[in-house]
Amino acid sequence: MQFNSHDENNFPLERFESMLKTDDVFFFDSEEFEEIIHHYLEIGKVALARKAIKIGLEQHPSNSSLKLLEIELLIFENKLEAAESLLDELYVLESGNDEIYIQKANILSKRDEHKKAIELLRTALAYTDDPLDVYSLMGMEYLFLDDYQQAKECFIKCLEEDDEDYSALYNVIYCFDFLEDHDGAISFLNDFLDKDPYSEVAWHQLGKQFVSKKMFKEALAAFDFAVICDDAFIGAYLEKGKSLEKLGRYNEAIENYEITLKLDDPTSFAYLRLGKCHERLGNYSLAKNFYYKTVHEDPLLDKGWIAITDFYIQQENFQKALYYINKAINIDGENVLYWKRNAEINKVLNFYEEADIAYQKTVELGNYELDTWVSWAIVLRKIGEIESAVQTLLQALEFYPENSDIHYHLAGLYYTLSDTIKGHFHLKNALRENYQSHTLIKELFPKVYNRNSVKNIITSFQKPSI
Template identity: 55%
Template sequence: MSLSKFESMLKTDKVYFFDSSEFEEIIHHYIDNGRHSLAKKAVKLGLEQHPSSVLLRLLKAELYIFEDKIVEAKKLLNELQALEPTNEEVYIQKAAVFSKEDKHKEAIESLKIALDYTDDIADVTSLLAMEYLFLDNFEDARLNFAKCLEVDFEDYSSLYNVVYCFDMDEKHAEAIVFLKSYIDKNPYCEIAWHQLGRQYMVLKNYEEALTAFDYAVIIDESFIGGYIEKAKTLEELERYGEAIENYMVTVELDDPTAYVYLRVGECYLNLNMFSKAVEFYKKATNEDPLLDKAWLALTEVYFQKEDFSKSLYYMKKVLSIDEFNPMYWRKYGEINLKLSFFEEAINAFKKCLSLDDKSLEIWVALVDIQYFIGHFEEALASLVQAKNFYKETAEIEYRFFGLLLHMDKQEEGLLHLKNALALDFEFHTVIKELYAGLFKMDEVIEIIENFPSVK
């Protein structure tokens, strides 16, 4: 009634009288609905009719804070603190100002004062806990969220936050003790059972996790998160058929998601049911065409089946979504190599290097392809660059040996052979495959046979 009357007044330019509590309700309504301009009008009119109302002035301060008018908010709050030094809302609003300024320790001190005067312990304690979170003080944050649960054990937001703090401190065993204690008080809370299962999952105690998730979905048969976590646990236990059943329950309960289809595809792949895996991977791409993991899964399936043309097709889809992932370029290079598309493979491995994947495997792959297609100068240049990152590495030294001998630089090449043998003598039996002809040379045979480690 008050709200209709107020909005009618705004439309007609008539001025109606409201008591201060009516203005407070109207202003709270507009703030809660994000209609700050109307809230400001209500504050203005309210203070015109009730200029001494502290609560209306506090709401004015709250709007100042929303609008980042920190100076104005501070001035008004200081005035109100002088008027009502035991009003907890003043200290709560001052804490909000400090928090805006990233002065979280000051915010905490202000909220501690508010606790001395408030009747609503849980709300202030929750705000206090959030300030500790801003400081990454997870211990004190957790203790304060736990106090909120003591006031209202169905405060599930605080329950989640308690577990979050345990997670951030990696105190999973302690989290389990806490959740079990909570479940003793509230045994039919599916959220608590779900969180308990998650903690067991982190500790790789999959049987206990499965039991917890079972309770979660028994309590709430429509608890999608419970079924997903249960399915993930069944995957870890290699019970893929049951995992599929639980994933598919979520599809019956709600709209299907690409993630669920992707996981179902992975389960079928683990069951060696390739056609079913492909079917669900494709469903995942239909649900979310930008899910690179689904396209990558198709890439891997066809790569394993040695259908490299299809694998390349799907790999290009992956790169069209994320062209800055060096692991994707590495896979792209591997596929092109299988198809003997050497220039494309070279470009792919160079792309890896440009994206800071300078692992030894990438350098070696690049050099070997350049050597194989006869680009000896380029291969040598790549080896020189690789040596900057891998100074004393047998795989690099053996390749210097092979390249330099092919480029008629025998003296230098044999020197690198000796370095390579000193670094890893046994590896010369592996590298023979790449430079088979060179290992038949008399000079090479003599160096290897007379190398100190052989005697």
């Protein structure tokens, strides 16, 4: 029995709490103590649970269930030696008690001895009347060992014991996903639905498997069944909306996202998807309003700030785009996506000093994409920092040693610095990798291109016409 504040049958709990406030001592049977202790553990009042265990054992010193609750609490508090000592004492008296093996397994799990924990749980299976919990614990131990195949089998056993154990169902699908066995997951879910065709969770998971295989029409049908089973299933409406987007059916996607707004409090995700759909339909005013709602609902959602920034970039309103990406940076100054956008916008606006700072921050935060290095070098050249541009591209070469664009840029920069030998070296490397892109030199460094020595090198790499 579980207690709550509105339960008319919570008299033992009231008596216990009354006893704690007075000097009176009331007697409770062991089952009442168990209910009281479980209640406190479930609501997170560990100190009161500990006190109830202490008093319970004073009144029932030989009760194994109360001793096991004491052991469970000790394990929770990482007092493993004390718990193990009590378990050894209890084992002598009740070697056939499955809970002893389960708690011993919990101790081993805490010590990262997961294989030994599994062996004890197998022993517990021989004694338990409730194999579901034991299989669930075994599944978790296998997950700790990254043995997703065995974990999956354990969670399937849980479902065989109770087909409404949705926690086990989610874990089974998690294992299939990790094994990248989407076909296996689909087959499993279809078998499951043959037995329980009204399981909205199973239909929802089946739809997600179809999405993983980019089978959006099949996914849509599965999400439709999930909604039929539970017309208030918000997750199914959201996934249905995403599938409709993939199929280009934006108006229908909008309808599904709007349903979620009516069923529960609005989510930033729904606002974001509504904004994306309206933008694709050309409803720019509505799209903009939904993006505003997205960042208002969840200022930490980077996809929201990026969506509204990209919206203004598409509109070529770069000042507005810069305003919003700067607001995002003020909220989360360590977000590399924000700094990359900031750099690109400042570059377009010819704010090269600001772009230089932003590109530097982008790289410091771990963005080593090719266009980041090249764009940063272009900005450095714009502000006259030729040697810094060279150093930046030399760093880029560590990540992209055979990229012709980097070599063309370096060639132009070295020629500009009158370092002809290094200019020749990088120009030849660039031409060797990609002759067709030699026009980059003409576009970016026209004075360099007009040098006879440069033209001669380019000509030497030209393939003779047949």
